[in-house]
Amino acid sequence: MTGVTVSGEAFVHPALFYRGDTAYLAATVPFIRDGLAAGEPVAVAVPERNLALLREALGGQADAVRFIDMQQAGRNPGRIIPRVLRAFADAHQGRRVRIIGEPIWAGRTAQEYPACVQHEALINYAFTGRDVTIVCPYDTGRLSAAVLADAEATHPVVRDGGLERPSGAYAPDRVIARYNEPLPLPPGVSTFTFDAKSLPEARHFAAGLAAGFGLPDGRHSDLELSVAELTTNSVVHGGGAGTLRVWAEGDHLVCEVEDRGHISAPLAGRCPPPPTQPGGRGLLMVHYVTDLVRTHTRPQGTTTRFYLRR
Amino acid sequence: MSASGEISLTTQPEWEGALERLLSRGGDAYLELSDVTFVDVAGTSALALAAQRLGRAGRRIVVHEPPPSLRRALEMFWSDLTVIEVTG
Missing domain, CATH: 3.40.50.300 (P-loop containing nucleotide triphosphate hydrolases)
Structure with a gap:
């Protein structure tokens, strides 16, 4: 910059x-x-x-x-x-x-x-x-x-x-x-690969695991929205496909989406658009409803990981 | 007007078309969403933009039984958009 x-x-x-x-x-x-x-x-x-x-x-x-x-x-x-x-x-x-x-x-x-x-x-x-x-x-x-x-x-x-x-x-x-660091994976991660045709299935995959990991009922829509926005971003901006991973870690349910995109604008997901703008709220939504977002982005691909208290 | 299923990337064009048709009619708008299971942020954005156009025309929109995902996005981005009334 x-x-x-x-x-x-x-x-x-x-x-x-x-x-x-x-x-x-x-x-x-x-x-x-x-x-x-x-x-x-x-x-x-x-x-x-x-x-x-x-x-x-x-x-x-x-x-x-x-x-x-x-x-x-x-x-x-x-x-x-x-x-x-x-x-x-x-x-x-x-x-x-x-x-x-x-x-x-x-x-x-x-x-x-x-x-x-x-x-x-x-x-x-x-x-x-x-x-x-x-x-x-x-x-x-x-x-x-x-x-x-x-x-x-x-x-x-x-x-x-x-x-x-x-x-x-x-x-x-x-x-x-x-601090744009690689995000190491723990053992015991559930994985789902998705493309444009399987976006709803990706969301259902995460939602299906959430109850077993003890995510409170009130946060299921936060999980589904976050998964939907990140996987949709992969399809639209990140090479058309990606990998979704879900696991539990301490007090949190953790999800990440990896794709072939590169986030070159550091303020992506941090600028509220005017109310009349149709798009540009997906990543903001993830930031608003989760307890932590970590990102590792490089020209070869991007991993976005979010945490929800369970 | 009523909708069912999921409103997300693949159904967005259909959803926007339905909202356009709703706007082209006169009077207040009514949307029955009790059979909709999920709406992504782009879907809620399209609804909010349509509602703003209705509001400028002095009209209102009632949204009945939307899924939690739509309520959450409205709460996060359009909490002061009084032209949308959520019921049920």
Whole structure:
């Protein structure tokens, strides 16, 4: 990805390094209050514990802030850009907005983490030219040095101890590429190969396995929709055919679709189309209704894997 | 108008044709979907786009007993599209 200028941008995307509640509040509360004083819409999308801290610290001003539990809304990091950040910014078109977005916390799993870092890197492209500030807090007391190094690579500036400095390690493309990792398969995977004629059968194949894997009734349509959208994408954009695999892993039902396509647009599946546009919602739907999406894409083919809590 | 079976890639042209015919009639539209087992996101998108055109003409559309997949896509992408009334 080239041609993206960061200096002089309307969009501001600092990482905020903090250690402890006092430092967290000292860095975030003035940012919120300044925004409210300037008449800017403010949203706070952070883990539940930090939501409670901020609510209490803001007192009566909390009513003017949109609070979002990031552990729910952003459980799948792939939906944070369209469903949390763009949703808030787009609802206030024509005005500068401020968002505190904390997508990475100490409880993120090894499966989730690569998708979280890619999400942070993609924010820089999703908001190019927009009048938006997104501050991303990182808990330096609980996150590893490797996570903090990634944060320096995904944010053009870093705020640390009350000071702001440019991040010399800023390289979002490199981070997106590095976490575009092969997705190893566990033993015990059920496989179904499909083409245009067998799309419904592919969906039935996954649905038939889901009950045995303990997927709650309320999530069967999420599974069917996700399988349908990914397999349809394979038929339309990914060489006309593909392989569907289903298995159980820990607390999750996992499905993946592999085909011969290559996703060359990194923001695929993260840009909500205008309501009058007929297409372009398939991959978004997968991000919206699943708990995690991982992707490995290369010129020879693409694997998209999603997780549903069972 | 009523439909049955699945609305997905291979049946999409037929579905869009049916929605066009529904639009070309006057008055409010009624869609009986209790025999439809699945609608993919493109199918729901076609319905939502048709509904927006009806809405601009001051008309409404009632969708009876759609499958959960259609309800879910409406909830995700068109939660403020009041011109569609889902019943049953």
